[in-house]
Amino acid sequence: MTDSIAQQQMLYVRDEMSDAEIAEQADLYGPLTDSVRELIELALLTEVDGPEVRAAQEHLESAKQILRTRVNPGPYGVRWGASGQKRAWGNAAAGLRNAIAPPLVFNFDADGRAWTDFHLGSAYEGPAGLTHGGIAALVLDQALGSAAEAGGAPGMTGTLNLRYLRPTPLGALHAEARIDRVEGIKTIVTGQLSGPDGVCVEAEGIFILPRWARGGDSAKVSDPV
Numbered sequence: 568m569t570d571s572i573a574q575q576q577m578l579y580v581r582d583e584m585s586d587a588e589i590a591e592q593a594d595l596y597g598p599l600t601d602s603v604r605e606l607i608e609l610a611l612l613t614e615v616d617g618p619e620v621r622a623a624q625e626h627l628e629s630a631k632q633i634l635r636t637r638v639n640p641g642p643y644g645v646r647w648g649a650s651g652q653k654r655a656w657g658n659a660a661a662g663l664r665n666a667i668a669p670p671l672v673f674n675f676d677a678d679g680r681a682w683t684d685f686h687l688g689s690a691y692e693g694p695a696g697l698t699h700g701g702i703a704a705l706v707l708d709q710a711l712g713s714a715a716e717a718g719g720a721p722g723m724t725g726t727l728n729l730r731y732l733r734p735t736p737l738g739a740l741h742a743e744a745r746i747d748r749v750e751g752i753k754t755i756v757t758g759q760l761s762g763p764d765g766v767c768v769e770a771e772g773i774f775i776l777p778r779w780a781r782g783g784d785s786a787k788v789s790d791p792v
């Protein structure tokens with residue numbers, strides 16, 4: 568095993584937190600993430616004058632000072648509590664503690680389907696007034712990967728094909744994905760991202776259980792993502 572894979576595997580941690588403790592943490596940090604996400608949008612769109620901007624920035628400096636008094640060196644990794652509840656809270660597409668992530672909350676079923684209804688604000692703009700194509704790809708990668716995981720056939724994205732059918736607006740959107748078939752360690756998943764006028768982006772992905780997660784290796788983990 569290479570050093571980088573070993574280091575990566577150390578970020579899969581079972582920390583024995585109870586479901587109640589996890590809920591408490593979600594209640595504490597979730598609103599912080601939401602505030603920071605809202606702050607990103609306000610920093611982008613505010614039109615207040617210089618003194619107000621500078622005053623707001625001073626407040627932010629104070630907030631940062633408080634938060635930095637105790638900091639995990641990062642990255643966050645993937646953690647499981649005592650009951651097996653998973654927290655991929657650093658995930659850039661859907662992490663509860665990651666304000667860069669669009670506000671995605673997924674629903675799943677055990678047949679390998681995942682879906683989410685969400686709202687994208689101005690911070691996710693690409694072409695004027697429209698969702699950035701890379702953000703559409705991010706959302707679909709996560710939706711397809713989540714479907715593979717929900718169906719019990721998780722993997723890392725090996726291939727992701729996207730077809731941009733029409734511009735994706737900002738605002739209310741829907742993403743969904745389902746397992747098409749499982750071929751050994753490969754899970755083929757399809758999905759789509761839709762706006763009010765219909766499907767904007769279609770996706771097909773191949774999710775692969777990587778070599779390090781499938782061997783007889785003692786460091787084997789059941790879920791690589």
Ligand SMILES: CCCCCCCCCC(=O)SCCNC(=O)CCNC(=O)[C@H](O)C(C)(C)COP(=O)(O)OP(=O)(O)OC[C@H]1O[C@@H](n2cnc3c(N)ncnc32)[C@H](O)[C@@H]1OP(=O)(O)O
Pocket residue numbers: 655708709710711712713716722723724725726753773775776777778779792
């Ligand atoms: C709540 C959380 C839910 C989770 C959502 C997660 C969504 C987000 C997912 C990600 O962002 S993952 C990060 C992006 N992906 C990567 O960084 C993957 C980088 N690539 C790798 O790690 C490896 O190349 C990979 C795991 C994809 C494959 O390596 P392996 O060493 O396991 O593959 P191997 O060479 O043993 O080949 C196994 C099979 O896969 C096939 N294969 C390998 N690479 C492939 C590829 N890239 N695309 C399609 N098929 C591929 C290969 O042909 C072969 O097919 P056959 O068994 O039929 O012969």
